[in-house]
Amino acid sequence: MKDKNSLLKFILTTGLIIAIALLINKFNIFKGYGPKEIKDFIQGKGIMAPIIYLALLSSLPLLLFPDSVLVIAGGMIFGLFWGTVLTTVGSLIGAAISFYISRKLGQQVVKKLIKKDLVLFDKKNSGFFLILMLRLVPLFPFKIVSYSAGLSDVKFKDFALATTIGSLPGIIVYTNLGDKTTVFGSKDFYLSIGLLIGLFVISFIMKKIFQEKGEKINE
Numbered sequence: 001m002k003d004k005n006s007l008l009k010f011i012l013t014t015g016l017i018i019a020i021a022l023l024i025n026k027f028n029i030f031k032g033y034g035p036k037e038i039k040d041f042i043q044g045k046g047i048m049a050p051i052i053y054l055a056l057l058s059s060l061p062l063l064l065f066p067d068s069v070l071v072i073a074g075g076m077i078f079g080l081f082w083g084t085v086l087t088t089v090g091s092l093i094g095a096a097i098s099f100y101i102s103r104k105l106g107q108q109v110v111k112k113l114i115k116k117d118l119v120l121f122d123k124k125n126s127g128f129f130l131i132l133m134l135r136l137v138p139l140f141p142f143k144i145v146s147y148s149a150g151l152s153d154v155k156f157k158d159f160a161l162a163t164t165i166g167s168l169p170g171i172i173v174y175t176n177l178g179d180k181t182t183v184f185g186s187k188d189f190y191l192s193i194g195l196l197i198g199l200f201v202i203s204f205i206m207k208k209i210f211q212e213k214g215e216k217i218n219e
Contacts (some may be wrong), residue, residue, distance in 0.1 A: 034069060035069055035070075035072040035073040035076060035178060035181075036073075036076075038056075038069065038070060038073035039073045039076045039077050042056075042073065042077055043077055049077065050078070050082075050086055053074055053077065053078070053086055053090065054086060054089065054090045054093070056070060056090075057070060057074075057086075057087060057089075057090025057091055057093070057094055058090050058093040058094045058097060059094065060091075060094050060142075060143070061094045061095070061097060061098040061142075061143040061146055061147070062097075062098075067091075067142055068174050071083075071087050071171060071174040071175055071178065072174055072175075072177055072178035072181075073178060074086060074087050074175060074178060075174065075175035075176060075177060075178020075179040075180075075181075076178040076179065076181055076182065077178075079179050080172075080175055080176050080179045083175040083178065083179060084168075084171055084172055084175045087171045087175055088164060088167070088168065088171055091142070091163070091167055091171065092160060092163060092164055092167075094143075094146070095142070095146040095159070095160070095163045096156075096160065098143055098146035098147045098150065099146050099147075099149055099150040099156060099159055100150065100156075101147070101150065102146075102147040102148070102149075102150025102151050103150035103151070106151075127154055127155075127158050128154075128158040128159075128161065128162045129162075130154075131145065131149055131154060131158065131159055131162035131163060131166065132162040132165060132166045133166070133206075134166070135162060135163055135165070135166025135167045135170075136166045136169065136203070136206060137203055137206045137207045142167070146163075169199065170199060173192075173195050173196055173199045174196070176192050176195060177192045177193070177195075177196055179192075180192040
């Protein structure tokens with residue numbers, strides 16, 4: 001009976017989250033919002049700003065909104081250190097939500113939510129290393145990897161650890177970019193742009209290497 005009640009609560013909670021996400025996506029509530037607009041919105045919440053930021057990050061897998069815009073805004077608001085910490089925590093929460101929605105509710109429900117094709121991981125490669133590489137190398141969007149991992153046989157602890165480690169370089173670069181927009185035109189600002197370009201170049205090279213090794217991932 002206890003298990004049935006827990007399952008019912010999970011389904012109802014998940015259903016509510018999905019319904020809210022579908023409404024937000026349908027009416028484009030966040031359309032036209034850039035880092036500055038998000039920064040002004042979150043900063044206007046005062047001491048609740050970190051909580052609001054975490055809530056938005058955790059909701060990203062359910063929304064048709066670019067992750068990088070919010071992360072840059074986080075850097076503008078909280079600076080490099082705390083922006084990185086909060087973004088890492090929020091991204092992991094969002095990834096966990098995606099993982100468990102997919103694992104508990106299945107592929108058809110997820111497809112209705114994100115309206116994109118998932119990827120199927122080869123069972124022999126669906127562990128820590130594969131998730132780590134997919135976080136480091138942007139072969140697929142963050143949310144697609146999270147939802148797809150929930151359909152595979154990867155253990156959650158491996159998924160969570162690989163997500164945390166693999167996402168960190170990108171989080172630092174984008175957060176740093178947001179932080180340095182406060183000193184636009186300075187040497188630090190141009191260095192942050194250089195780091196972003198470097199991230200893209202390294203990711204492109206790693207993507208080629210990863211693909212040449214024949215890691216099996218199917219659309």
